[in-house]
Amino acid sequence: MTKNTIFRSLIAGAFLCFSGWAVGQPGGFGRSPQINPDKTVTFRINAPNAQDVKLSVQSEKGPVQMVKGERGSWSVTVGPVKPDIYPYSFIVDGIQVMDAGNMYYFPNERFKGSLLDVRGDSSLIHSIRDVPHGTVTYEYYPSAEGTTGTVLVYTPPGYNKNPGVKYPVFYLVSGTTDTEETWFKVGKANLILDNLIAEGKAKPMIIVMPYGNIEARIAEQKGGLKPADPADRESAEAIARSKTFERDLVDNLIPYIEKNYRVIANSENRAIGGFSRGGGQTLRTGFGNMDKFAWICCYSAYLSTTELERDFKKVVGNPKETNQKLKLLWVSVGTEDRLYNPTTEFINYLKAKDINYKSLITSGGHTWMNTKAYLANTAPLLFK
């Protein structure tokens, strides 16, 4: 960038964006993120008044110190980075800041992250390829306590061209603080399915991506205070809130989808899956509604032995019936995931109880990089 261009783009930024009064545009002093030919990545932020700036990117094990350059621009180069999509943000004197140069964001109730997309030398399973694309539709549906629910619905390529065809449905739930957009914007569920379908690996299916925090929606729409998330995922509060989600899904969302989309409405053609809190909601909703879901995919989550013995005795106590009903019970976790140990205990419990399951243990942590891979591994198994 020439000085003149920089000046013009700063002026344009201040002038065009927030009507009338200037806001510093940290992206003005150079590209960020800049993916270099060797797959190292350079991040930049203009923060002339800051005492300390760190980069927090999920390709690295922890925060990375950034270095102040001339004119108050901080930068750092990390990597080479394995091709994938990584959430990141800057930590400016302790405050989480998105990358002003990047328009791709992590939809979340709380943290504000940008997305680093490092492409591979060959296309990845979540890349946009030159294949037929499905669409993702924002829907409103009548949800709990008279509120209006929001949900995203992926329909596979050709859905609108094949009015006689009905499809199976995969309900796919995001994690704590995520929104109904996270499986779309971060998880790339639509592109992963587009690619798997084009390769003939997955059956064309509808994917329904709900918002997992029903209490927050009710509070927002009725004017109450949004409740904090339960700190302990095994707590009574966490279980009660999972139940609210389950009731909304079963009583409100599934009927809405089945009324408005061409779906095959039986358990053999209905799957549920989820990441983190969504994985817990998946197990509870699946085990609690064995007549409704024959496919259960749990990504980076578990249920405790205590809860299984107490609330799902019918499922875990009758392996023959359970194995007959469930076409797939999938459990995935990374060895660096903070939930690795309880998830392993969960898997061992299933094994001890003679409940059929498939598991995939990978490297990596409690991340959307991993959960994307789990989706790519499980979608080909569904509805077959």
Add this chain to the structure above:
Amino acid sequence: MTKNTIFRSLIAGAFLCFSGWAVGQPGGFGRSPQINPDKTVTFRINAPNAQDVKLSVQSEKGPVQMVKGERGSWSVTVGPVKPDIYPYSFIVDGIQVMDAGNMYYFPNERFKGSLLDVRGDSSLIHSIRDVPHGTVTYEYYPSAEGTTGTVLVYTPPGYNKNPGVKYPVFYLVSGTTDTEETWFKVGKANLILDNLIAEGKAKPMIIVMPYGNIEARIAEQKGGLKPADPADRESAEAIARSKTFERDLVDNLIPYIEKNYRVIANSENRAIGGFSRGGGQTLRTGFGNMDKFAWICCYSAYLSTTELERDFKKVVGNPKETNQKLKLLWVSVGTEDRLYNPTTEFINYLKAKDINYKSLITSGGHTWMNTKAYLANTAPLLFK
């Protein structure tokens, strides 16, 4: 919030969000934004290390100083605020920061804003009402230079229930640095139309919301450097880039929409409208393709007399033919808009040339609050 709840929610935030390493969650110390019963609004951010924190909210004329309280939490109360949706952010030592307590964001290439939604005592035209809802669909389409384009498509309530019905189409373009999502997330085009259709005020129509910055998409997908936006909207560069947009719309997007949606494919059933840069693109594309668009809606934008005389002589020099072709030429602007003067000149020029137009001059500036109102005023006129 009790101390214990705060502690738990901070722990949960650090624990659940960015895998493994803690990030301060500025929203942890209290609700933000908090809309009080008298429609004043309290904003809060936890920034213990900051020297200076301001609030930048479009309900106010300029940045508002925030005050540091105990434990490093800054807050300020503004208003009473007129019910509407206002973009806002915090300015922490000169850096733009979103509100961590708020999940509603302003989709933009550059600035990172949150959205303040102050509801009215009675429902506003952009509110979610208990009426039939249309849907908004993310589509991929084959765009310029072999790239994959992204576009949002609103279909009105009942679209999927009425397979024999064809609809008119309104192409609706956002402003500089906005994305294809901005008319949806900030402009609430879908809810405004849902409500107008339910009241019998607007005809059911499809709304197509493209991304306006085609050069940036090409650069991104082909690995080039995204070009800075032209500083001057009358410059040769601005006009050339508007032409790229026009060609993509006419050659790629319209054919895609007409192939994939049930539309009435003629000029009487095709409208184009836009805000700011999108308004300029609207005028250039509309005047340049009079056989394609009989409805042109320009919100907070204009063309210069020089450009009109040079590039659109056929349109402005033949008022009789132009007036016959155009069912509506609409121009709106606010008296505090920085483009008020050139827009007024544009209107006066149309008048002097005997070109039929309708105009609505309002108070307010170059804002999404105004452009939402312009959409609500023009949509009822279309296709009638």
